[in-house]
Structure formats: structure tokens, C-alpha cells
Amino acid sequence: MDASHSELDLHSTGKGEGETVGIALLGFGTVGAEVFRLLDDNADAFAHRIGGPAEIRGIAVQNKNKLRPGVPSELLTDDAKALISRDDIDLVVEVIGGIDFPRELVLAALNSGKSVVTANKALVAAHADELAEAAERSGVDLYFEAAVAAAIPVVGMLRRSLAGDQIERISGIVNGTTNYILDAMESTGASYDEALAEATRLGYAEADPTADVEGHDAASKAAIMASIGFHTRVKFEDVHCEGITKITADDIVAANNAGYSIKLLAICERLHREDGSEVVNARVHPTLVDKDHPLASVSESYNAIFVEAEAAGSLMFYGNGAGGNPTASAVLGDVVGAARNIVHGGRAPGENTYANLPIADFGEVDTRYHIDMEVQDRAGVLEAIAALFAQHEVSLRTVRQEDGEDTARLIVVTHAAKEATLENIVSVLGELDEVEAVHSVIRLGS
């Protein structure tokens, strides 16, 4: 018994059981307020789960004179840097948003030996390398579960649960705003503008919806998921990104008729080249998802992530991917993890980019196209178009023609081919005399 106790002591190089972990909360918006409330309401439970009390000892806000009911005014400060540097702060929770200012604060915290929990996807996707290095140098933890799909534990699942497996593909609906808009278009027949207006009215879209509807938010999450899943540094700018602003009510109807839903997917893929080498790709684009696929039935602002791994097979995770409470849940799960390590010693698995796989150009990825075009309504047109595909060695899965007055509508679905080849075909299609207009090109998924 004595021998085993000394073994225990050897492992316990943290502050020690029962000691208080001092927390600095940076930001007091929806998420920050929820984190404060839950930590306060459930103080006993947190103390038990951590191994000692967790105490918020300061809250950095822009305007410290704003009335915040329930928050002791002595906790508020507008000097975040001074708060971070205090000796009684062990753990910094960043829920400000933006990139440059939080980057400065998070780096300052890590460099001064304090663990950090952040919900900031843009920051992590842009600067993970620098932040991970700082955490590594100081021997502290950097947690960011809330940065991808809020309370859906994507980061923990990729980093820990599947740590003994090889991940082949991650595809997911990771942006609630765009899923809400696409789902509304599908269920009500609304145009993109109408659905966006409704989403804004209901609070699902921000006043400036650019980051969501152009796919930037999803691309940040794709970069994070690909980095962890493939043990390779994938940055925001490595992600091919197309948003949903060009999707029309017509596209949705055509997709529905063909048995698909249109979803904005973040896709992270390991590609096996013919020479045996591996590369990775991450991309975000509107995708036709077969209505039988579990991702097709993800409605409203819900998120879902579909993971394919060598041994585990297919796994799906589904839940609220945004919102104050679900985000606070993820932040607090991280707070317990980081605080436990501060009390008991030990560190969370950090960034690990040992595989360092090359990032494949989007052109190298195998995709399938659904092309909706207007063609001349005369003999020989289909032949000319089929010849173009054949010439590029792309075979067609289905061809559907609907006759109009002088022109006909032709919907072509291809088999898989290199993205670059398909892109090339579409640019040539547009110049054929037989083709009046290419209305839309949407890739098939999941």
C-alpha cells in the first residue's frame, strides 16, 4: 500500500488535490455569461469533477461599467492583459471572438504558463501552429472543443476516442445558419434571399451573414477537423471554400426531384494516390446528399458530423452546433479537463502533426457533378455533349432531358472523376453552340 501511494505521488505534480484553480474569463457575451452562470450554479459539482474548486477571479470586458446582473463588479476589468498576468490566474477562458486581439491574449496566457480554453474557431484555424508551439513550450494545455460544432464532441472524438484508428474521411454539416437557410428553402420553396431574411429575423443569421453563407465559418472548422484527424497542419487558407449564395429555389427543386437534399458540407478526406502515397484535402461546398443518407435529414440549425475510420467504420454525431448554452457546455467540459490537469498534473494530447501529409489541390480530388443546363432542342445535341464527356474519359451516370419551347433542359449526373477534369468540361460546355446556358453545377456527396 505504501509503495502504491508513492507511485501516486509521483504522478501528482499539479497544484494538488483540493487547491483552487483561478480562472480568467475573457469576454462576457452569450457564451461567457452562460459559462459564468453554470460554473457558479454548479460550483460543488465542478469542485468534485476537477478535484478542487474552480473560481472565476476576473472577467475581461470592453465596458466594465455596463450593468451585468449577478456579476460582482469587482470581477470586471477592461484590462485583459493585466488580468491574464495575475499570479492567482491558472487558466484562461477566451470567448471574445475575432482573431488578432484574442490571438495576442491567448499567446500571452500560454507564454506565461497558463492553460487556455477557447471557443474561437477562426483563431484556431488561422494560428493553430503558433498557439500549439506556445502551449508546448510552456507545458500547458490548449483546449478548443467548442470551436467545432459546439457541444458535439468532435475534437475530443477525433483527438482521443479515435486516437487508435486511421481516419479516412470526415464530412459534416458544421454551420447551423446555412443549414437553416437550405432547409427552409427545401421545406417552404423560398428563394435564397427570402430564407436568409427569415433566418436573420429569427436570429439564426447575423446582421452580416458573410462568414456563414460564404462558407468561411465551415472552412475554419474543416481546417481544425482535418488537422486533428489527419495529424497534419491544415490551415484555413488550405480549405477550398464555396458558399451557398448561388443556390436557387430551382436548384433545390431539381435536387429534390432527383432524390437529393442540398447541404453545405465540410469534407476532409485522405486520398490514396496510385503510387501508394497519401495526401489530404479539405473543402467546403454545397453538396447533393442522397435522401437516404443520415446527413440529408439534419434539419434546421442542427449540425452533424459523419466520420469514416479504418477500424471503427462509420460514426455519426448529431446535435446543436451553435448557441450560447451548447457552446458553454463544450467550454466547461474543456475547463474541467484543463483544471483537472492543473490540479493533478498531466497534460491533454496536444497538437500532433507528425504525419505532415501534403495537402492535395482541390483539382486532384474525385468528385461527381450534377449539371443543370439549357440546350438547343434539336437532334445531335445530346451526342455532342456526350462526346465531350467521353473525350475527357468521364462517364455519365444519368442524363435527363425535359423539353421546353425552343430549348430543352438537360440534367447530367457524372460518375466520379478528378475535380479539375470536371471543371474543365464545364468551362468547355459553356462554349458549345449546342448549350444555351449552364444553370448550375453542384457536386454530389456526402
Next chain:
Amino acid sequence: MDASHSELDLHSTGKGEGETVGIALLGFGTVGAEVFRLLDDNADAFAHRIGGPAEIRGIAVQNKNKLRPGVPSELLTDDAKALISRDDIDLVVEVIGGIDFPRELVLAALNSGKSVVTANKALVAAHADELAEAAERSGVDLYFEAAVAAAIPVVGMLRRSLAGDQIERISGIVNGTTNYILDAMESTGASYDEALAEATRLGYAEADPTADVEGHDAASKAAIMASIGFHTRVKFEDVHCEGITKITADDIVAANNAGYSIKLLAICERLHREDGSEVVNARVHPTLVDKDHPLASVSESYNAIFVEAEAAGSLMFYGNGAGGNPTASAVLGDVVGAARNIVHGGRAPGENTYANLPIADFGEVDTRYHIDMEVQDRAGVLEAIAALFAQHEVSLRTVRQEDGEDTARLIVVTHAAKEATLENIVSVLGELDEVEAVHSVIRLGS
């Protein structure tokens, strides 16, 4: 920089970066063989993820002379205890199954200061307290992700990701055999015996299917999920357990007609009593799940777990809940976690039963009943039955009558009431002159 390096050293009290972790593998069935193969095939990846090589240094089997292609014979031993006690073994992986013998081995390993990864749900559900104490005394880790739903990371999600949240309810399909049988009955109209025979033929059911079809396997998993989720010791014998052997083809048809699928659910619930106190309940029984609920569409042998938490809201996890590869994936995720801690120092969150909530009797739980009975086809019958429910203050949601020759079939769906009250009503129903027979009683869920 120097200061931060010494900080890092302070936290690193494990074997040290780059050192080899010696593993003893107990059992070499489907899962054991897969664990061995994957660790061997991906040795480099594991070394990077752990921080040092992981080496299987011995495999305990019943018959060490059996031919096992690809396995060096010097690794095989039929003396598991001697293997565990070897100085070059740091981590013990138990994939034998059963209870008594693995219990002895796992305790021996933990007591001698070795971390343990087990896939053994029966062992953990029966002896978690004793095992957790042994791990705690020695300051080592006990991991068992594979014990619940194989590669679906239920344990990690409850223990880590939701560590900052309050879990209210966990309901899940956690047994693939019974889900396969129920799904086959629903999709083909087969009887229970026919579906079981087919499941056995295809390898979804074991030669002796008792543990699966009687719900014991699901009850073990319910005990584990409830223990972690509610920070309370819930043992196998605390779980109310009913299997699927009495479900008839008729029940399935009646359920379908009413818009339900019948699923064997494991349900773990936090109950809020009127006096403000909390109790927990865990149970396994066939349940009518609304066809719109995500659990209703879980087909074949797939598993899915639906979690409701205070801040996170509803989350669902879906995947292969059994099989050699998915189970090996979960075991290896745990191996990476445990081996990382051996190399770097630190410990995983262990058992934490601080909340120690009382376990509610099943009779205290609110349930809803779907009662299918044969009644006399005459005036006044419905009145007598309705009076019985009213007398117990149970209100009815729907009453459907189908006329037969001399008798009528009456299907009653109740609103929520205490299980004990509903049980009592059913026992009285069976004795009413107006009731010829109570064909089936199935609870509504999820």
C-alpha cells in the same frame, strides 16, 4: 524559455518521452487479434501519438500451441498472471470476456501498478467499485470505452466532453443483436423465433443468445452509462431489465400501425422529486419509439445513444456498436490514452461517484403504457375500463377499438404515470370480467 522548460519537466513524471510502453494482451479472440494487427501495422503512428513506441510483449491465451499466423510464438503464454507481473509490462489490455477470471487478472494488474484497458462490460458493470478503488490506490488508469457500444465514444463523451454539463437522460440502442432481430421482424414480418434464427445464421446472435435477448448485455451498459453520467454507483443489479423474447409479430404490426417502432432501449434517467431531491433510475425494456425520433431509424445491428444534458441539449451518437474492428478501435483509443499517461505522466478522469444519488425503484419512474387487450364486445365495457384508469388518476391518450367476432380488440395508450400505478392497473385489468385477455403491454419512449 528555460523557465517554461522546467515547468514542462515538472509535469512530466511518466517514463519519459520516447520510452517504450510494454503491453500485455489478455485474450486473442476476434478483438484481441485485431488489436494486435492494428498496433503492429501502424506502429509508427502509435509511437507518434503516444510519445514513444508501444510494444505487445506477451499474449495470454488458453491454448498457446494453437497456430496463430503472424504472431511470434514466443509472445504466447498460458500463464496470464505471470505475464501481468513481469517488470517489462506497463499496460494490460483485457479482451477475454466473462467475469471472475478477468476480474482476478485486472485486479492483479491494477494492484501491481499497471494501467488497464478493458472491453469487458459485464466485468465493469459488476465490479466497477472494486476496480476503481484498486486503480485509485495504485494511481493508475482504468479505461473501458469499448465496454459500451464499441467505437461509439460514449464513455469519453460522458466522462470528458460533458464533464461541465448536467446530464438529465441517456437513452440508447446499445445491443446490436436485439436491434437486428426487432428490425428484421419489422421489415419482414418474421416472428421472433424466425428472426432470431436468421440472426444466429448470420452471426449477429451467439449460439446462446440469452445475454442479448434477455437484455442483460444492455443492462450492463446502462449501469456503466448511468454511473458515469450521474456520478453515482449504479450496478448491474440496480438496472430493471426486460428482454425482447415476448415481443410478437402482432406487437410489431400494431406498433407500426400506431406510428411506432419497437426498440430495446437502455434508459438512464435523473428524476427530480417534488421535494427538490434527485434520484436516478436505469432500466432496459422494449419501448415504442415514435417513428419521427432518430432512434426509430437505427436499423440492423447499429447502435445509437441519445443524450439530453442541461446546457448541451440533445446529442446523438450513432455507429457500429459491436464487432471485432469497431471494438478494437475503441480499445486502441484507450491504449493511446493510457500509454500517453504512462509516458508523459498524468491520469485520466477515473470513477467519480461524488453525487452518490439514491437509486429510484422502477415503480417511481414515470412511464406510458401501450396496452393491447381482448375485451367483450358489448355495451359498457369501455366504460368499465375507463373507470379503472380514472380511479387510479391515469388519463388516456388514445383508445382504439377493432371489432372481432364475439370479442373486440382494444388498444389503449396512457399518458405518463408512475410505473407502479400502471403495473397495478394492468394486474387489475386482467381480472375484470370485461377483459378476456391482455395480449401485450409495451412502454412508450424514447
